[in-house]
Amino acid sequence: MADTAVxxxxxxxxxxxxxxxxxxxxxxxxxxxxxxxxxxxxGVCTVLKTAHGFDMLADLCGADRGPEEDPRFEVNxxxxxxxxxxxxxxxxxxxxxxPHVETxxxxxxxxxxxxxxxxxxxxxxxxxxxxxxxxxxxSDFDGHALRKDYPLRGYEPYSLS
Amino acid sequence: xxxxxxxxxxxxxxxxxxxxxxxxxxxxxxxxxxHGVLRLDLRLDGELVIKAIPDIGYLHTGMEKLFEYKxxxxxxxxxxxxxxxxxLGNNLVYVMAAEKLLGLEIPERAQVIRVLMCELQRIASHxxxxxxxxxxxxxxxxxxxxxxxxxxxxxxxxxxSGGRMTPSYFRIGGLMMDLPAGFERRxxxxxxxxxxxxxxxxxxxxxxxxxxxxxxxxxxxxxxxAIDFGLTGPCLRxxxxxxxxxxxxxxxxxxTYDFEIPVxxxxxVWSRFLVRxxxxxxxxKIVRQALDRLKPGPTKADAPKVVLPDRDDMRKHxxxxxxxxxxxAEGFNVPEGxxxxxxxxxxxxxxxxxxxxxxxxxxxxHFRGPSFVNLQSLPLMSEGEMVADVVAIIGSxxxxxxxxxx
Numbered sequence: 285m286a287d288t289a290v291x292x293x294x295x296x297x298x299x300x301x302x303x304x305x306x307x308x309x310x311x312x313x314x315x316x317x318x319x320x321x322x323x324x325x326x327g328v329c330t331v332l333k334t335a336h337g338f339d340m341l342a343d344l345c346g347a348d349r350g351p352e353e354d355p356r357f358e359v360n361x362x363x364x365x366x367x368x369x370x371x372x373x374x375x376x377x378x379x380x381x382x383p384h385v386e387t388x389x390x391x392x393x394x395x396x397x398x399x400x401x402x403x404x405x406x407x408x409x410x411x412x413x414x415x416x417x418x419x420x421x422x423s424d425f426d427g428h429a430l431r432k433d434y435p436l437r438g439y440e441p442y443s444l445s
Numbered sequence: 446x447x448x449x450x451x452x453x454x455x456x457x458x459x460x461x462x463x464x465x466x467x468x469x470x471x472x473x474x475x476x477x478x479x480h481g482v483l484r485l486d487l488r489l490d491g492e493l494v495i496k497a498i499p500d501i502g503y504l505h506t507g508m509e510k511l512f513e514y515k516x517x518x519x520x521x522x523x524x525x526x527x528x529x530x531x532x533l534g535n536n537l538v539y540v541m542a543a544e545k546l547l548g549l550e551i552p553e554r555a556q557v558i559r560v561l562m563c564e565l566q567r568i569a570s571h572x573x574x575x576x577x578x579x580x581x582x583x584x585x586x587x588x589x590x591x592x593x594x595x596x597x598x599x600x601x602x603x604x605x606s607g608g609r610m611t612p613s614y615f616r617i618g619g620l621m622m623d624l625p626a627g628f629e630r631r632x633x634x635x636x637x638x639x640x641x642x643x644x645x646x647x648x649x650x651x652x653x654x655x656x657x658x659x660x661x662x663x664x665x666x667x668x669x670x671a672i673d674f675g676l677t678g679p680c681l682r683x684x685x686x687x688x689x690x691x692x693x694x695x696x697x698x699x700x701t702y703d704f705e706i707p708v709x710x711x712x713x714v715w716s717r718f719l720v721r722x723x724x725x726x727x728x729x730k731i732v733r734q735a736l737d738r739l740k741p742g743p744t745k746a747d748a749p750k751v752v753l754p755d756r757d758d759m760r761k762h763x764x765x766x767x768x769x770x771x772x773x774a775e776g777f778n779v780p781e782g783x784x785x786x787x788x789x790x791x792x793x794x795x796x797x798x799x800x801x802x803x804x805x806x807x808x809x810x811h812f813r814g815p816s817f818v819n820l821q822s823l824p825l826m827s828e829g830e831m832v833a834d835v836v837a838i839i840g841s842x843x844x845x846x847x848x849x850x851x
Contacts, residue, residue, distance in 0.1 A: 313545055313784050339672050342787065343796050343813035360798060362785050362813075366672055366686055369693040373785060394675030397821045405509070420502040420850060429510055436514055 291316040291372055294336055301331055317373045325376050326386045329361070333391055338363040338372060341388065344398035346406040350432045356380040357408055361388065378408060387413040405430035466490060470832070474503045478581040478836040481846030483820075485835070492831045497824045504850035512810035516776035517543050518617055520810065525611040527812060528848040530573050533566040533602070534790035536615040539810075541696060542786040542799040543617045546779050547751060554742040555619040556697045561735035562605065562614060563697075564728040565632070568639075569598040570791035570843075571721050571728075578718075578840035579650055582659050587649050594642050597635050604628060618752035619745035629736055636736075639729055643722075651722065660715040664826040664838035667712060674822040677815050678793025679720045680842060684712035690789035702731050714834075714841040721843075751777045776805030792816055792843050814848035 288311050295318055299306050305328050308319035320328050332338040342364040349356055355377040363372045376385050387410040389395040399410040400419040407428035410416060418425060427434055473484035482503035488496035508527065512520050524535035537559060544551065551559075576591030599609045604625055606612035614621050650656050666676070671684035681688060689706045691699040707723035709716035745752045753772055754765035771777075781803040787796035793815030800809040819842050826842075827835045 313782055315784060317783070340675055342675065342794060343785065343798065343811070345798050345809075345811040345813070347800060347809040347811075349808075360783075360785075362796070362798070366688050369688075371694075371785065371787075392675065393670075393673045394818055394821060397817065418502075420505040422502070429507060434510075436510060 288314060288316050291370060294332070294370075294372060297336065298328065298331065302327070315371065315373060317375055319375045319377065322376045322378060322385045325361075325374065326388065326391070328374065329363075329388050329391050332363060332372070337365045337367050338370075340364045340366055341392040341394050341398075342371065344388070344395055344402065346402040346408050346430075348406055348430060348432045351380070354379055357383055357406060359385060359402065359408060383408045384411050385409075386411050389413055404428070407431065467495065472835070473500075479839060480577060480844055483839070483844070483846055483849075485823075487832065487835070489832065492833070494827050494830055494832060494835060497827045497835065499820055499823055501820070501846070501849050504846050506851070508851045509809075509811055512807055514806065516805050517779060517807060518772070518776065520807070521616065522611065522613050524812075525608075525613055526847060527851055528790065528792070528795070528814065528816065528845045529610055530570040530845055531566055531791045531795075532610065532612055533562050533614060534570075534788060534795055535812075536613060537563055537697070538786055538788045538790070538795050538797050539799075540615045540617045541788070542784050542797045543779065544746075545784045545786055546782055546799065546801050547617070547748070548780075549618050549746045549748055549751065551619060551697075551746055552743045554623075554740060555744045555746075557735050557738045557740075558620060558624060558744065559615060559697050560699065560702070561632070561732055561739075562602070564731045564735065565598050565601060567728045567791045568725055568732075569595045569602075571725055572598075574721060574791075574840070574843040575646065575650075578837075578843075579656075581836045581840045582656070584650060584653075584656065587646065590642065590645055590649065594639065597638075601628070601631060601635065604631065616745075616752070618748050619743075623744045624739075629739060632732065632736060636729060636733055640726075643725060643729075646722070651719075657715065659834075659837055660718055660841070661713060662711075663714045663830060663834045664841060665711065665713045666822055666826055670822070670825060671712065674825070675818045676793070676822060677818065678789065678791070679717055679724060680793065680819050680822075682707065683709045683716035683720045685710045690787060690794060694787065696786075696788055702734050704728075704731050714837050717841040717843075778803060778805055779807070787813070790815060792845070792848075793819060812848070812851060814851070816842075816844040816846070816848045820844050820849060 295309050305324045306318055307321055310317040343362040345360050347358050357378040359376045361374040399413055402408050403416055404418040404420055405428055467490045470487040470489055472487055473479040474482040484500040486498040487494055508523050511523055521536055524539045525532040527535050572591040572595040576588040579587035602612050603609045606614035666684055668685045671681050687708045704727045707720045709720050749768045754769050758765040759769055779801040781801055783800040785798045787794050795815055796813035798811040799807055802808040826838050
């Protein structure tokens with residue numbers, strides 16, 4: 285797990301492909317995080333999947349840094365390879381006014397529900413997603429529950445009727 | 446409601462068109478073979494499934510939100526309630542992520558006990574899968590035989606931790622407490638009896654021609670689709686992908702144990718059944734090896750600011766008492782950073798993304814549940830099959846709704 289030299293090689297290859305794709309690289313706790321501009325996420329994922337063996341999207345999750353932060357939201361893509369068993373994290377940062385990012389569900393089908401969950405709980409909108417509906421919360425739910433400014437117990441008691 | 450969503454077509458509306466030759470069947474949420482509160486919208490032509498849309502969220506309790514309001518050590522008890530058939534696996538992945546952020550070294554004995562308990566839990570989880578899966582297809586006696594074995598394991602877990610379904614046995618930095626006296630003897634007794642039970646299952650189910658014709662060639666998913674849909678665990682290995690995180694991303698010393706990874710090629714319900722049945726024997730092997738390795742030693746890391754001190758120390762040493770007070774009252778600060786840690790749970794890759802902002806409470810905890818991801822492939826597997834086979838497919842996916850909805 286701790287061997288990040290191989291992972292940094294992948295990052296170098298990505299940089300060689302297109303220098304604009306890698307905004308920042310962080311190597312911490314045995315994991316490598318690549319911050320990617322949001323316009324590039326689709327291209328980066330396609331290259332990593334087809335040329336570098338990251339054929340599985342293990343996880344996709346969003347996080348809220350807090351209403352006072354800008355960029356406020358981050359979307360983390362945890363890539364995994366079923367052949368060389370390495371993991372790589374991609375990170376896209378989004379501002380509160382414009383929380384849009386291109387979907388990766390056309391690259392990995394598994395991203396479909398992960399993106400719906402991230403939309404449901406954080407309000408990040410995945411452009412060109414085939415079916416961006418709420419998944420865990422009811423369709424008439426108001427607000428996005430995992431945002432930091434959403435109170436733990438909600439604004440008012442939720443009624444199913 | 447966000448504006449982006451209102452413009453999209455609703456899949457449920459599409460279902461209501463052209464109802465003259467087809468019907469819509471709402472299966473669940475209160476249906477015994479959906480293994481919890483899963484609802485399926487099935488579009489049927491006669492008995493043929495044309496479209497299947499899973500509807501989840503009935504058990505959503507906002508656990509990921511709750512983690513942000515609890516200290517790190519308080520979060521462990523929440524993880525028990527996610528995949529309630531495999532709570533020790535959930536404990537393990539959560540505490541290991543926190544340990545990774547803290548940089549803790551776990552003593553050898555604690556590592557061995559973690560492996561031992563996790564493999565026992567895997568057997569218990571597979572017993573529920575086998576019992577309920579067979580019950581769904583009408584084989585009632587298997588259920589009783591399987592739950593008898595599970596009961597023995599739950600008794601073992603209760604002896605060690607005090608809880609049957611909610612053990613919270615693994616703590617950040619080690620274990621809640623050491624194993625009780627006589628525990629090894631009781632595990633050995635279970636291990637001696639278990640192969641005979643496995644042979645009983647083989648007689649009851651594996652060699653049963655009705656079982657074979659209900660499972661073979663049903664719910665097929667190809668190797669490429671399985672990877673694309675992010676399937677993990679037995680479901681992925683049944684489609685011919687040789688991947689097991691215990692071997693490929695080893696943790697808690699799994700690389701030093703001798704076990705095989707069963708792989709099947711066909712990707713149908715039968716293959717998933719075979720993979721799990723063979724996994725039971727491998728888990729049995731690992732538990733035996735772990736028992737042989739149990740040597741006396743500490744079960745908690747040497748980190749007084751993180752690990753609760755022994756009661757005895759607290760009575761004798763002032764600093765232990767202070768540490769205890771601070772851990773309980775204020776918690777401990779975890780260095781800033783983010784980790785993604787994944788283990789091979791009984792159902793597949795159980796991952797946790799944990800982000801710390803340097804304080805005593807996590808900033809974000811996200812669980813990647815194998816059930817959540819595996820369920821997503823249900824439409825692909827069940828479209829074109831009969832309604833009765835959907836029940837077999839759900840059983841073979843081995844989902845737990847507590848983990849899907851969180």
